[in-house]
Amino acid sequence: MEETLTIIKPDAVRAGNAGRIIAHLEDAGFVIQAIRRIRLSRAQAEAFYAVHRERPFFEDLVAFMTSGPAVAIALARENAVAHLRDTMGATDSAQAAPGTIRNLYGTNIQNNAIHGSDSPDNARVERAFFFAGCDLVG
Ligand code: GDP
Numbered sequence: 001m002e003e004t005l006t007i008i009k010p011d012a013v014r015a016g017n018a019g020r021i022i023a024h025l026e027d028a029g030f031v032i033q034a035i036r037r038i039r040l041s042r043a044q045a046e047a048f049y050a051v052h053r054e055r056p057f058f059e060d061l062v063a064f065m066t067s068g069p070a071v072a073i074a075l076a077r078e079n080a081v082a083h084l085r086d087t088m089g090a091t092d093s094a095q096a097a098p099g100t101i102r103n104l105y106g107t108n109i110q111n112n113a114i115h116g117s118d119s120p121d122n123a124r125v126e127r128a129f130f131f132a133g134c135d136l137v138g
Pocket of ligand 1: 057060061090091109110111112114115116118
């Protein structure tokens with residue numbers, strides 16, 4: 001099985017949708033290998049999104065991701081990276097296909113409820129950011 005990493009973002013946790021999003025992921029066939037409630041520091045958010053450092057929205061993104069608790073989840077499934085991206089929907093919640101997590105629980109291009117790794121290589125890096133090998137089950 002392939003592995004990936006998701007974060008239920010602060011907007012969705014604040015709105016009380018973390019449980020519904022976890023159920024949505026399980027219904028989509030993902031196995032939860034490890035799960036952690038997190039509160040990202042500024043340094044952690046900047047490191048996690050380092051690839052976006054030069055983008056005009058970087059400061060807003062860091063402020064958003066540090067604005068409250070989030071939930072990091074290590075996931076496994078066949079074709080997990082691509083399937084999670086399909087299950088999440090487009091980055092902009094307003095453009096996300098009906099029934100996707102971002103369509104159901106996101107608000108706009110920034111407050112879009114959920115993160116998902118965009119490649120197996122990035123999934124490995126992002127999973128190691130939050131979880132040690134001994135945390136992973138099944
Ligand atoms: P993703 O892989 O679909 O999450 O999208 P990206 O890697 O392009 O962007 C990372 C995150 O930055 C997104 O999930 C949004 O939370 C945020 N973001 C992306 N584009 C914009 C934008 O144009 N404006 C703002 N404010 N945030 C954005």
